[in-house]
Amino acid sequence: MPxxxxxxxxxxxxxxxxxxxxxxxxxxxxxxxxxGRKLTLISxxxxxxxxxxxxxxxxxxxxxxxxxxxxxxxxxxxxxxxYLVAALQTIRxxxxxxxxxxxxxxxxxxxxxxxxxxxxxxxxxxxxxVLVLDDYHVIDSKPVDYALTFLLEHxxxxxxxxxxxxxxxxxPLARLRARSQLTELRAIDLRFALSEAAxxxxxxxxxxxxxxxxAALENRTEGWxxxxxxxxxxxxxxxxxxGQKDATGFIQSFTGSHHFVLDYLIEEVLQKQxxxxxxxxxxxxxxxxxxxxxxxxxxxxxxxxxxxxxxxxERANLFIAPLxxxxxxxxxxxxxxxxxxxxxxxxxxxxxxxxxHIQASEWYEQNGxxxxxxxxxxxxxxxxxxANLAELEWPARHDSIQSIKWLRWLKKxxxxxxxxxxxxxxxxxxxxLNAGELEAAEAKLxxxxxxxxxxxxxxxxxxxxxxxxxxxxxxxxxxxxxxxxAARAYHAQAxxxxxxxIKYAQHVLDLSPEEDSRWHRGASTLLGxxxxxxxxxxxxxxxxxxxxxRAGPYDAVSGNFILAGIKLAQGQLNTALSTYERALKLVLxxxxxxxxxxxxxxxxxxxxxxxxxDLETAAQDLLTGRKLGEQVELPDWQHRWYVAQARLHETKGxxxxxxxxxxxxxxxxxxxxxxxxxxxxxxxxxxxxxQGRIAEALDWVxxxxxxxxxDISYLHEFEHMTLARxxxxxxxxxxxxxxxxxxxxxxxxxxxxxxxxxxxxSVIEILVLQALAHEVQGNFAPALVSLERALTLAEPExxxxxxxxxxxxxxxxxxxxxxxxxxxDYIGKLLAVFEAEKQKSExxxxxxxxxxxxxxxxxxxxxxxxxxxxxxxxxxxxxxxxLSNREISERLFLALxxxxxxNRKIFDKLQVQSRTEAVARARELGLL
Numbered sequence: 001m002p003x004x005x006x007x008x009x010x011x012x013x014x015x016x017x018x019x020x021x022x023x024x025x026x027x028x029x030x031x032x033x034x035x036g037r038k039l040t041l042i043s044x045x046x047x048x049x050x051x052x053x054x055x056x057x058x059x060x061x062x063x064x065x066x067x068x069x070x071x072x073x074x075x076x077x078x079x080x081x082x083y084l085v086a087a088l089q090t091i092r093x094x095x096x097x098x099x100x101x102x103x104x105x106x107x108x109x110x111x112x113x114x115x116x117x118x119x120x121x122x123x124x125x126x127x128x129x130v131l132v133l134d135d136y137h138v139i140d141s142k143p144v145d146y147a148l149t150f151l152l153e154h155x156x157x158x159x160x161x162x163x164x165x166x167x168x169x170x171x172p173l174a175r176l177r178a179r180s181q182l183t184e185l186r187a188i189d190l191r192f193a194l195s196e197a198a199x200x201x202x203x204x205x206x207x208x209x210x211x212x213x214x215a216a217l218e219n220r221t222e223g224w225x226x227x228x229x230x231x232x233x234x235x236x237x238x239x240x241x242x243g244q245k246d247a248t249g250f251i252q253s254f255t256g257s258h259h260f261v262l263d264y265l266i267e268e269v270l271q272k273q274x275x276x277x278x279x280x281x282x283x284x285x286x287x288x289x290x291x292x293x294x295x296x297x298x299x300x301x302x303x304x305x306x307x308x309x310x311x312x313x314e315r316a317n318l319f320i321a322p323l324x325x326x327x328x329x330x331x332x333x334x335x336x337x338x339x340x341x342x343x344x345x346x347x348x349x350x351x352x353x354x355x356x357h358i359q360a361s362e363w364y365e366q367n368g369x370x371x372x373x374x375x376x377x378x379x380x381x382x383x384x385x386x387a388n389l390a391e392l393e394w395p396a397r398h399d400s401i402q403s404i405k406w407l408r409w410l411k412k413x414x415x416x417x418x419x420x421x422x423x424x425x426x427x428x429x430x431x432x433l434n435a436g437e438l439e440a441a442e443a444k445l446x447x448x449x450x451x452x453x454x455x456x457x458x459x460x461x462x463x464x465x466x467x468x469x470x471x472x473x474x475x476x477x478x479x480x481x482x483x484x485x486a487a488r489a490y491h492a493q494a495x496x497x498x499x500x501x502i503k504y505a506q507h508v509l510d511l512s513p514e515e516d517s518r519w520h521r522g523a524s525t526l527l528g529x530x531x532x533x534x535x536x537x538x539x540x541x542x543x544x545x546x547x548x549x550r551a552g553p554y555d556a557v558s559g560n561f562i563l564a565g566i567k568l569a570q571g572q573l574n575t576a577l578s579t580y581e582r583a584l585k586l587v588l589x590x591x592x593x594x595x596x597x598x599x600x601x602x603x604x605x606x607x608x609x610x611x612x613x614d615l616e617t618a619a620q621d622l623l624t625g626r627k628l629g630e631q632v633e634l635p636d637w638q639h640r641w642y643v644a645q646a647r648l649h650e651t652k653g654x655x656x657x658x659x660x661x662x663x664x665x666x667x668x669x670x671x672x673x674x675x676x677x678x679x680x681x682x683x684x685x686x687x688x689x690x691q692g693r694i695a696e697a698l699d700w701v702x703x704x705x706x707x708x709x710x711d712i713s714y715l716h717e718f719e720h721m722t723l724a725r726x727x728x729x730x731x732x733x734x735x736x737x738x739x740x741x742x743x744x745x746x747x748x749x750x751x752x753x754x755x756x757x758x759x760x761x762s763v764i765e766i767l768v769l770q771a772l773a774h775e776v777q778g779n780f781a782p783a784l785v786s787l788e789r790a791l792t793l794a795e796p797e798x799x800x801x802x803x804x805x806x807x808x809x810x811x812x813x814x815x816x817x818x819x820x821x822x823x824x825d826y827i828g829k830l831l832a833v834f835e836a837e838k839q840k841s842e843x844x845x846x847x848x849x850x851x852x853x854x855x856x857x858x859x860x861x862x863x864x865x866x867x868x869x870x871x872x873x874x875x876x877x878x879x880x881x882x883l884s885n886r887e888i889s890e891r892l893f894l895a896l897x898x899x900x901x902x903n904r905k906i907f908d909k910l911q912v913q914s915r916t917e918a919v920a921r922a923r924e925l926g927l928l
Contacts, residue, residue, distance in 0.1 A: 004371075005086045008289065008323035012067040012132075013055045018204045020196050025185065026057050032183025033130075038155045039176055040162045041169075044187035047226020047333075050164040051134055053190065064091035064129040069323075071288060073371075075141040076408070077111055078103050084131075085118065091129050095121050102630060109638065111147045113630040116890070119154050120627075128158045137166035145170040152176070153886070191223025200225070205232035213247055226333075233318075270343065276303040281318075282347060285340030286356050286379070289323060290330045297363040298356050354380040365389060374409055383417045384470075391424045391472045407431035418444075420467045422451035423476045426484050433490055436636075436670035441491055448484055482511040482519055489526045493533075493673035496715070501530040501673075521547045525559065526673060532566060533675040535714025535757045541566050557583055557597035562674065564604050569677065571760025573608055573797040580605045599629035599637050603644045610648055613800035613833055618648055638668040643680065645893060651801055653841075655687050656871030660894050662687070667895065675715060682722045689729050690807075697726045708746040712753040717762055720750055724769055732776050743773050764790050764802060768810070775809050780816060787813055788822050795826045804833050864925070866909050873927065875902045880919045880928050 032040055042050045058065045068087040074080040082103050085096035099118050102109050139145070149171055152161065163169060176182040192200060197218040201207050209217070221227040235247055270278060280302065284295050292307025299306070310330050313320045318336075323329040332340065344353060361376035370393045377385040390409050410418065410428050418424055425448035432441035451469050471477045485507035492500030508523035528543030541563060548559040560583035567576035580601050587598050602625030609618035622645055629637040642665035650658040662684050669680070685700040706723045710716070727743035730736045747770050754762040767790035774783035794802065803810055811834045818827045868876065878888045889899045907913065910921045922928045 005083065008329045009069045009071070009083060010067060010087050010090050011069070011322075011324050012058065012065055013051060013321060015056045015059045016052060019052070019056060020192070020200045020204060022053060022056065022196070025053055025189065026060070028185070028189075029057050029183065033160055035180070035183075036157070037183050038152055038161060038181040039171075040160065040183045040185075041173070042162070042164045042185045042190070043168050044166070044185075044190050045224075046166055047224060047229075048187055048190040049225045050190065053185075054132055054134070054162060054164055058130060058132065061130065064127060065132065066091050066129065067132045067134065069134045070136055070138050072138055073375075075139055075144060077141065077143040077147060078108055080139075080141075080144045081111070081114055081118075081147065087131060088118075088122070092125055095125070098628070099630075109630050111143060112150060112890075113626075115147060115150050115154075117627060117630040119151070119156060122159055123156045125156075125158055128160070130160045130162055132162040132164070134164045135166075136163045136169050139169070142170070150886075190225070192218065192225055192228060193223065194218050197223065197228060200228060201232055205229070207232060207235055207247075209235075209247055216248075270340075277309070277313075280306075280309050281313075281340050282344045283356055285332065285337055285344050286353070286376075287360060288331065290320075290332075291328055293367075294360065294363050298359045300359070354382075358382065358385070361385065361389075378412065383413050387413055387417050387421060387424055387470075388472050391421060391427065391476075407435060416467060419447045420470045421472070422448045422469060423472065423480055425451075426480060426487060429487050429491075430483075433487060433494070436672070438491060438494055438671055441487070445484065445487060445491065448480070452481060452484065482508055485511060486519055486522055489523065490673055493526050493529050494671045496533070496675075498530045498533055501526055505530070523547075529562070529673050529675060532562070533715055535717075535753075535759065537566050537570055537758060557587060557601065561597060561600045561604055564601075565677075568604075568607075569759050569761050571762075571764060571793060571797060573611065573799070577605070577608050580608070597637075599625040599627075600640060601625075602628065603637075603641050606644050607647065610644075610651055611801050612798045613804070615648065615651065622648065636670040636672050636674075639665045639670065639680075642668060642893070643678070643683065646683065650687060650690075651805060654870060655691050656869045657874070657892070658687050659684060660871060660892075660898055663898065664893070664895055677715070678718045682719045685722050686725060689725055694726070694729050694733060694735060697729070701726055708742045712749050714753075714757060714759070717750065717754065717759075720746060721762070721765060721769065724750070724773075728769065728773050728776060731773075740773055740776055744770070747773065760793055764794050764799065767793075768802060768806060771813055772806060772809055775813055780813075783813055784817050784820065784822065787817055791817070791823050791826060795823060800830065800833060803830050804837070864909055868906065868909055868927065872902055872906050872909070875899065876906055876918065876922055877928065879903075879906075879915050880922070 029040060042054065044050055058067075066087040067090075068083055070080075070083075074083060082100060085099050085103075088095050096118050099114055099121075102114060102117075108114065133148075148169070152171065155161065173182060177184075194215060198209075198211070198214045201209055201214055201217070217228065217231055221231065270281065273281070280295070280299065283299055284290055284306075287294065287298065290306075290310060292305060292310060295306030295310065296302055302309070310320065311327065314322065314327070314330070320330050320332055320336075323331055331337075357376040357380045361373045361382075364370070364373035364376065370389060374386055374389050374393075377383075377389060386409065390406065390413075393406065407428070410424075410431065418428060425444045429441045429444035429448065432438070432444060485504050489501050489504035489508060492498075492504055505523040505526045508519050512519040512523075514520065524543050524547035528540045528545075528547065531537075531540035531543060544559055544562055544566075548556055548563075560579055564576040564579040564583075567573075567579060584598075584601050584605075587601070602621045606618040606621035606625065609615075609621060622641065625637075625641055625644075629641060642661050646658040646661035646665065649655075649661060662680050666680050681700060681704070685697045688694075688696045688700075701723055704719060706719060708723070708727075710720065712720065724743045724746050727736075727739040727746070731740035731743070747766055751763065751766045751770070754760075754766060767786045770786040771783045771790065774780070774786065790803075803814065811831065814827050814831055814834075818824055818831070874892070875888060878891060883891065885899045885903065886896055888894070889896045892899070903915075906918055910918050910925075912918045912921050919928065
């Protein structure tokens with residue numbers, strides 16, 4: 001279920017009637033806009049007319065305006081970005097639709113990825129427009145500040161940002177000033193001049209003050225608009241109800257700090273209202289926004305309807321502002337609301353105030369605003385009510401993959417409140433599973449299992465907690481065994497407990513009726529994944545296919561991705577490609593928005609194109625996948641995407657870049673039930689072998705405690721093939737005698753297991769490794785036997801990189817095989833790829849230097865003690881182009897910390913202290 005958007009937050013407030021026009025300020029704002037500056041900042045304390053000024057300014061625009069009134073809830077970066085997109089959609093309906101999908105996933109993509117996708121869409125907006133963020137001072141969130149900083153640094157030319165705030169935001173204001181990208185208005189700019197104060201007091205507020213009185217009041221308030229308005233009200237109300245007041249005497253006594261003045265105005269203004277109005281104002285001050293029925297509910301038995309009172313307050317200019325054009329929703333001026341809440345605390349005891357919050361919570365619950373209902377329950381620490389509301393809200397949150405946000409509520413509750421509710425425990429466990437927090441999920445599953453009969457799930461019962469069970473919904477409690485069993489099966493598969501997966505998935509099938517397709521489908525899929533992890537690929541394919549028969553769009557996409565992966569393991573590249581393409585066809589026929597998981601299809605197709613030697617198409621597939629993933633996908637897409645990107649970089653010879661990408665994949669890894677057949681650590685070890693870093697490869701072997709005598713299993717097959725590569729590399733470099741015999745023995749056992757399991761993809765690689773092991777010993781006859789078997793299996797499926805990526809030793813073997821008449825057409829195709837890459841490498845090595853001739857008198861170019869790696873040279877080139885670290889990270893798909901780490905290495909190797917020195921030194925050495 002998509003996140004509900006409160007439309008009133010996007011409402012552009014119209015200019016007020018009888019407004020004091022401020023043409024000089026508007027002109028300054030227009031100058032900044034015309035100059036193409038990125039940001040307009042209006043920063044001043046409460047009551048200086050910031051929102052009123054911006055409202056007046058944008059009312060005269062010909063360009064579109066998007067408006068977002070911020071509140072405390074926007075400190076959640078997901079909420080902030082959701083409303084940011086919603087605001088932009090008021091000027092262009094379809095912008096950011098994919099971004100919203102990604103934000104609603106259990107663990108949304110990184111903020112930077114979301115913003116990149118959004119910025120790319122903004123660049124397509126044909127007209128210049130303005131985005132206003134009002135009340136930014138409520139934001140106290142580093143992630144939100146970071147998101148806005150990133151937005152500003154990459155702001156498209158047609159977009160202008162306006163921020164109205166009580167305090168300076170944590171943004172790079174100094175840098176923006178230095179670049180003439182900032183227009184600022186401060187309190188000294190916003191304060192009323194004497195002429196403006198006179199117009200406000202006499203024309204707008206209807207007073208008849210002398211010039212001397214106006215000057216005195218303007219001086220006392222220092223032009224603070226809210227204080228002038230408070231003072232005018234204090235003067236006006238007695239005039240209308242009690243007769244003339246000594247204005248001069250009042251003004252002379254109107255002094256002191258803000259707190260004193262405001263306390264005085266509360267006494268002089270609020271207490272002059274009727275008792276019913278005072279009661280209304282004070283008791284409804286707990287509300288962030290007000291509507292008539294809500295106010296009626298909070299007050300219980302008001303003397304007048306809430307809607308009538310709200311309309312009266314608006315007419316009386318009593319610091320209330322409409323939030324929509326229908327005048328249904330309102331809010332108090334923030335300052336006035338704070339004062340009212342202070343007064344409420346002085347007039348009611350805490351228990352009475354708590355009652356108001358509960359009334360508000362109940363109204364919100366009954367009218368479909370669960371988030372607000374929970375907010376008011378939390379305000380009075382009614383954790384029992386929060387738990388009940390959260391438990392009832394779960395089905396919608398879980399079905400729409402929104403459990404991460406739901407989990408944030410639960411983490412605020414005392415542990416005992418959750419433990420007493422078995423349904424809530426299981427739902428909390430599911431939320432942790434969706435977030436990849438498996439240990440936390442396990443704890444919640446154990447809490448839930450106590451409340452069930454011993455034989456329902458685990459067959460055991462733990463020690464009883466000293467609390468009574470709470471059941472909110474009997475129907476959900478009755479379905480708890482199957483929900484718990486499904487969670488157990490998911491958890492078991494995610495931690496690699498295959499027997500546990502089978503056990504609990506079978507429980508699900510036994511406990512749920514046939515017509516309950518959701519749980520049957522999930523159980524079938526998990527059983528298939530267990531078979532997949534065991535290496536029983538045909539059984540896995542059948543089970544997952546059965547689950548897909550009743551699947552929705554997301555399950556269909558993710559299921560086909562897994563099925564294609566099974567076909568890849570079986571060496572059936574043609575069938576895998578057909579599976580991907582069939583799934584993509586279904587996605588495209590369905591239309592926007594793309595189902596979750598679509599980006600994985602492109603990552604999978606990219607791997608197929610890479611294997612078949614079409615590297616350009618593979619790169620384009622990954623770009624498409626990244627774009628889709630940033631919009632709609634669950635978090636685990638990122639690690640798979642980075643692995644695919646690393647494989648492509650490795651194929652292109654960028655080994656340093658491939659390692660960086662694998663490091664990034666490790667950082668983004670999320671545990672799910674999908675088996676990890678190619679562990680990232682093993683992929684990194686293979687690259688280190690290619691780099692000649694055998695000692696580091698051996699460190700991995702020792703850390704994994706791998707041995708040639710280990711039992712052979714599919715889950716560890718890739719690691720054992722990597723171990724064989726380490727042993728062959730040792731033999732090739734003469735590091736350890738006899739290692740080649742260990743490798744050959746291990747490969748024989750691996751080959752037998754892979755052939756018995758029908759894993760042709762593994763069989764081909766093992767045969768290639770056998771050929772290379774024989775080649776190291778100079779035994780060409782058996783090497784060609786293994787190679788011919790591999791070629792025979794690989795040719796119908798179009799394998800290329802499995803052979804070419806092995807480098808010169810494989811090229812020699814292929815040439816020898818061709819000389820013996822082995823598969824000349826196929827080998828000719830492979831050798832042509834070798835020749836093309838050799839030619840490309842030679843062409844690049846012959847390129848003239850790009851650095852200018854060195855002037856006379858330059859210091860001698862001393863050779864570096866440790867040369868720069870390919871990745872360090874690439875980063876150095878980007879530094880020389882003037883790119884920032886963040887821009888480099890975006891260009892190379894790296895984490896910012898990774899780029900900074902490379903910078904430190906570059907500086908150390910060049911013996912410099914700064915980017916400028918590094919560029920200069922590199923030019924001296926002819927590196928640039």
